[in-house]
Ligand SMILES: Nc1ncnc2c1ncn2[C@@H]1O[C@H](COP(=O)(O)OP(=O)(O)O)[C@@H](O)[C@H]1O
């Protein structure tokens with residue numbers, strides 16, 4: 001294997017990899033619906049992922065709400081639009097910042113973990129061992145993990161959004177004297193189904209992307225311990241890029257729906 | 261052990277070829293393993309020994325040639341049949357390949373997930389796990405994690421896992437490599453006792469001369485992708501060919 005060096009080579013291998021990943025995704029959907037289902041492993045993965053990211057999501061969400069509100073206040077105050085704070089903050093967080101930030105955090109936490117775990121199983125031949133003992137490793141390792149992140153990420157994002165709004169409410173309460181009841185009344189007034197729904201749908205795709213890239217990188221990991229680090233690292237890099245692309249597409253599609 | 265020749269073959273490789281790009285690893289390798297036989301394969305590291313055993317269990321597809329296990333062609337068979345046939349083969353991986361996120365017990369239970377029905381008079385998962393661990397003398401390690409075990413113990417657990425479905429053929433990929441001489445010897449003795457207890461035919465890949473001397477009925481030297489020489493330990497170690505003799509110098 002030759003290392004890609006020129007920029008053109010990089011682009012070429014990037015698209016070749018996208019093609020491979022599409023195949024990998026195709027295999028995921030084929031094996032998703034074929035028996036036997038690895039239900040216990042799925043539950044275990046859901047629990048692990050939620051458990052491992054919970055603290056991170058809470059801390060990040062809280063600080064996000066706090067900082068975002070502190071930064072926005074002066075500008076809105078200048079225009080005398082302080083009373084718009086709750087609705088503006090909640091819309092930005094729920095529609096855009098919350099999902100993207102939480103997904104990026106989880107790409108770092110969950111995506112790299114999957115890449116490293118499956119990569120090291122590949123390198124140490126644990127995947128081969130599964131295969132010869134009659135368990136389909138693709139189903140057992142890949143399908144369960146992709147499914148688990150796809151299901152868990154929306155929950156983590158909802159949690160992160162909620163904590164961020166709490167952080168924001170605290171700032172508003174301390175700095176602007178807005179009561180918590182008033183703050184959350186305004187928040188729920190501002191948030192419509194048409195804000196929450198596309199944002200939530202988007203997070204399923206984010207979760208899928210994190211799981212897909214992580215498992216793909218791990219499953220095709222090169223031999224040696226260098227390969228494992230590489231798998232874990234490039235899982236995060238690719239996923240982060242992919243998240244922004246998905247976000248762009250999602251915003252684009254949502255926009256078309258609104259103008260219709 | 262001349263009677264081995266008359267016994268029926270349980271495993272036959274004919275003219276196996278396998279290349280990875282320009283790297284021509286196997287160039288027409290032949291092998292016949294008879295019932296009850298201990299066949300040792302020796303070859304330099306990187307000569308394709310592991311690739312050869314992986315072809316046998318269907319982890320790697322050879323480019324050409326045929327592989328027959330108990331008169332069934334494994335290259336053309338479907339996934340279901342392949343999975344079933346794999347239960348007849350125990351495979352001790354070169355690096356043990358224990359599932360490091362699972363306990364010893366869970367490692368051993370893993371092959372039973374799909375193949376409980378394969379074991380004759382199955383007494384339950386627990387009983388099977390206990391029996392396999394007992395035959396490698398590690399029953400007290402049942403709830404430990406692989407990382408807590410020494411290299412020799414890991415090898416034994418891996419062996420127990422390979423044995424749990426009571427395979428008729430066992431393939432050992434470098435069972436003593438990376439172990440100190442005392443532990444290596446323990447593993448060799450264990451292999452012998454397992455052969456008696458489970459009445460298996462074994463394919464043993466090694467470059468450990470002591471291991472080969474103790475355990476082999478017959479040997480094949482894998483050089484340049486083909487069976488370079490074949491014979492008993494005595495025949496090969498006293499061969500007039502310097503390249504053959506070179507394998508037996510410690
Ligand atoms: N999956 C693979 N892809 C590419 N090359 C491989 C693969 N597996 C093994 N090889 C190559 O095949 C050769 C033989 O490897 P192997 O069978 O592991 O040697 P050994 O005899 O030490 O077990 C090596 O050159 C190795 O690089």
Ligand SMILES: [Mg+2]
Pocket residue numbers: 309310311354433434
């Ligand atoms: Mg090898």
